[in-house]
Amino acid sequence: MRPWPLLLVLLVALPLVAGVATLPPHDAPDAPIHTQVGARYLERGVAETGMKNLVTAVLLNYRGFDTFIEVVVIFTALAAVLALPKGSAPVPKGSAPVPKGSAPVPKGSAPVPKGGPQAPEPAAGSAARAARAREEERPEVASDVPVSPVVRFVVRLLAPFIAMFAVAMLFRGHITPGGGFQAAAVFAAVFIALGLALGQARAARLVPVDWRPWLQGVAPLAFALVAWIGWRLTGAFLGYPSDDHTAQEAMGFVLEVAIAVGGGVILARVFLEMET
């Protein structure tokens, strides 16, 4: 163990301990965290938002703007992954995971040649076509790990049910724990499982190439739309009409679905990008 990281950690730990040690006790009902803003949410949240799950109420209504920015953050992650240079040839290696003791590329060796297995960079205007072409050319089993038929069968069998579970979670998010994000993660998990079990090309067809540019941005767009509707209806950005529970539910529902679809597509695409 090198000494200086420990020293640094200690240096950070001391003020942190000092900081948390002097906080008010965390489970006392009269702590500021329970008596200030939180108290009002507990008191009037259901009446004001029409959502029984107050976490959802906070996420979509009181602090809906945070959630807007949050879906923007995952969209940023996707844009980041898409914007990174691609096509650099991977270092020659055996089947993953790499066996013990595999040496790195020796120092001073020439940098890995560009291009690699991918098609040459397409000309302007044909990028979409090229992307679709690549999708179709993708081999059936992209993963290096051989997948047993049993696993494939189980995944195929379970996938619809898991997806149904996600949908249920999505629709009942305002009453029970769970909601758009959780559904998105589960959707993505289903997708990834399918991708690993059946090969990416099959999985990739679940999200059509033509729809991707729209689907991946659907969450921020839905937020902007709802914000605009709220603005027109109530005069406040992202405002919910306080007396109309149907409108509240409809707006919340749109957002939840958009988060689930958009988030799911984004996570799935990140997976696809990293696999290629």
Added chain:
Amino acid sequence: MSDLFDIVMLALLIATAITVARARDLLAAVVIFSMYSLTMTLVWQHRGAPDVAMTEAAVGAGVTTVLFLITIARTTRREKP
């Protein structure tokens, strides 16, 4: 009872975190990390945060772990001493 659960869980958390730090096999580290996340899920569930717990289970233990696994598959599994 509640206190005991807490203490066990916190100890487990710290133990798993340290194991993640010490594991030389990255695959093992990631799997243990997902265990750490699931333990955290239990703690949060216990502390009255089922929403957070579900998210952590789906995102922290699920998606993050899968992304790590893919990365390990594409890079290397061993941490150099």
Added chain:
Amino acid sequence: MLLFGLDLDYVAVVMLFCVGLYMLVAKSNLLKKLLGLNVMETAVFAFIVTAGMVEGGDPPIMVAGTSAPFASPIPHAMVLTGIVVAVSVTAVALALIVQIHAHFGTIEIDELKELP
């Protein structure tokens, strides 16, 4: 739950944070560093959730079967956002790590630093 006048839950959180920080600064392997970052993030989330709980509290879901006191919903919303942010950062970091490996053939900082 207090120990030596310190709130044990908070102290555990700080310990997790420090383990993560140690991984981040001391480990040479980039994936290990990233795992450390994730541990740190979880620790901070745990801190926030812990701060929002209340003795014998129920989840802040106003349906039959729950009763006051409720945990505060705001920290939960904060952590939900935080988790999504964390997974975004992790995804970008992993994509970068894959690139680094593809280019240099290693993900050990010690070896990367020695490269020209």
Added chain:
Amino acid sequence: MTGPWAEALPWVIALPLVGAALTPAVAVRRPRAAGFWAWGVLLVTAVLAAGLVSELLARGPFSYELGGWPAAYGIELRFDHFSAWVLPLALLFVVIVPFSWRYLDHVMPDERRPPFYALLLLNAGGMIGFCVTGDLFNLFVFTEVVSLSSYALVAVGGRGLAAFAALKYLFIGAVSSLLMLFATAQLFVLTGSLNMAEVSLRLAEVGGGTAVMVAFAAYAVSFMVKAAMFPVHVWLPDAHAIAPSPVSAVLSGMVVKVGIVGMLRVYQIYYGAEVLELGAFNLALVWLGAVSIVMGAFFAIFQDDIKLMLAYSTISNIGYIVLGLGLASPYAVIGASVHVFNHALIKATLFLAAGSIIHQTGFRTLSDLRGVARAMPQTSAAMAIGAVSIVGLPPTAGFVCKWYIALGAFEANQAPFGFALVFGALFIFIYYIRMLNAFYFQKPVHAAVAQASETPWSMRGPVVLLASLCLILGVLGGIPLTFVEPAVLDLLPLWGP
């Protein structure tokens, strides 16, 4: 009380973000259209920002309650004088994006343009939101938008080293964001609120204490990392040097300012609450600033790569700003605030000019680029103006801030720092004069440099425009004051050593 433009406040944030979400869809047939789309979106954003600023000038600071919830219960956007920074920010983006249209030709294939421009828009939207929000947690989320897009923007230009620099940036940046989240959580636990104004009020009731101090320290460290102050600057030089030049201009000119604006926000909260005796902290800032100035200059002297040189000078210039803030006298804080903008302008000039030169010649070190001024006179002139400006010599924009901060140093009876500031800047000139000598007064060593042609107008226009602004703002130094002075005078009664 508020006029029609106040309604635009949330849209000025939402517009670039939604524009980013639409970019891949808009550019699906013609990837190059992404650049025009991003420019259009930013142009409209700038118009909105101008409207907001006009509102600010007409009626003073104003708030917007999102969702119609009263400030503490929802999220409040607040447009005060420091938020006026969004206008120059948007305008600089409007100038930088056209530069990138042609510049990207040698950086990336067309198909990667849509995500690139989406990232640029996200970065802009994130920074605008950061300046405008009145909510601590919202501040954190915006920080993450800015940081995440910045990490990615660093990496878009190259393969190995760029990814490594970006990852280094990511690790340090993520820790800094975590510290910020931690501090936010602590303040939340202490006060039960996330609204900045409310937190400030409640802090006054809660009073001081270790936790309050630790939260402040966590914020301070977090923002110092974002601003790349001396001991925690290590991520900056590589990241800024290796990014494509338009990105370098954005990162170096504007993204590091996130740390400064954040610092100002935290100051607003803490000074309003009067719970901490911050004299010692100010003194620390002053010293750190002075050290940053010197160390930034010192490292830069040994660089041969022009972009690396410029990257190090960012550390120096952030040093000026921090020094000014730490001096805590009216003129010094005004100078620091003005320099937030002026430095962005100057850095954009320099990075875009450097980018033009690299784009046209293919070389990026001083020794290779000798004599380039004859081949590219206008770009080199812009570079020269930028260099003179960043050193703080009249008659350029850089001098304005040096003047104010020096004035502030003597006003605060910190004469030694006044001297350090003035002569530290001259120290920096040593390396810029090396650059100008190489460009103007030495013989070319490469035929490619001697025969290079000037850049196309979509690149030259922005450079020339920015360079002329450097000169104009050097003469009309009072303009930024209109925005900065009320804010500073508002803040200062609570400030002071």
Added chain:
Amino acid sequence: MEVVDVRPILAPFVSFLCAGLVFGFGRSIFWRRFFTFLAAFIKVALVLSMLPGTLQGVVYVYQFVEFTPGIGIGFRADAYGMFFALVSSTLWVFTTIYAIGYMRGDRDRVRFFGFFALCVSTTVGVAFAENLLTFFLFYETLTLCTYPLVVHAETPEALRAGRIYLTYTLIGGGFALVGAVMTLNAAGTLTLAQPGILGLESGVATLAVIFLCLIIGFGVKAAIMPLHGWLPIAMVAPTPVSALLHAVAVVKVGAFGVTRVIYNVFGVELLQQLGFATPLALLAGFTIVAASTIALTQDHLKRRLAYSTISQLSYIVLGAALLTPLAATAAVLHIANQAFAKITMFFVVGAITRTTGKKYVSEIDGIAARMPWSMAAFTIASLSFVGVPLTAGFITKWYLALGALQADAWWFVLVLIASSLLNAGYFFPILHRAYFRPAKEPWPPLEPGRRFEMPKTLLIPIVICAAYVLLLGVTAEVPGMPFSVAQVAVEGFFAPPGIGP
């Protein structure tokens, strides 16, 4: 009486615009010359048109923009500023004519003439600066604009000279900035007003630091002795630049600044109470003698002239530091006297180098036969420096001596005499060699079809400047000549508070 008038800002702006046009269209020789001459003449006309008013005590002011609250970029043409502006704008015309001849066929002439115009613009800006901030802005801009001229040759030697020049002047500029900032802090204003803006209430220590900073700041360009190192080295520049640096722009701006500090920042009364001027006067006296002594040993013509300049500049500083009206008159007058005489000399030396390639004193034996006009002009200038009556230099020395006696500084009369002897000591050998030594080898013959010893563009400025040296000496009391302007300026310096110039 103050009159708001746009001319004080137009005068620097004309040459600024000219610089822009030269940079833009200067590739064509015609347009380059056209713009330069047009601007030069417009500028002289502008300055001259203000002269009658100035003689009647009118001060033209123009506030341009606010820079800091209460401190703007302002212009103010008082008598002293007018005097300096007259000298520099007149000499710009002559130097331009000379430069066209001298630089013929040289490369990078666009850059040369562009920055040349910028230098003149900033010099006039300094002359008309209303406050220390404006002064400083132009002062530093001048530093930057001269740099490309100093390194014009682009040789390693030139680059080294440029580096040294910048190091000295920028550090000086830094001190000036600190001084200006401290002044603002102590006085609350920066306006260069009568009778000074600082007061004793700021404390002697602060005042001492301010004085030191400002004198170091401006003294660098005035080449007061420990700060003179850049000047001889900067001689690698082309001769028109040397002439500009040494006679008009850079060094005079320094001396002008020192005078402004003494009379308009501190004021006579305050300085008399503080006694800071005496050490400055001693330093100036030392510089006069020491620089002249070093000049004796220099063989390189331009370097000898450079040390002579260092010595002469301190006349101005000393005249100002003596704090008496007569000495001040001498100081103001010497700005013009030294400028015309020294520029004549540089023109001649440049012409010699251009025609014969000779650069050293020891190489010019018998050159008077080949270049009679030039050497005649050189002789006049030398006599002026020695202080022979009927030349401009005599007037300076006469008034300086009177002023010294007025200030009870009898020792200065000794300095003056010593300096005159030394001047004679380093100029007369040149004349002796030129006139009375036989040529070591035959001089290159005249180019065919040429009546005079060199191109007219070189000769005309030399002759006119030399004539002007004589004129200044003869017509001291004629109204409208520099002497009368100087008197108005000095009256302003010593006017009781409240009356003002």
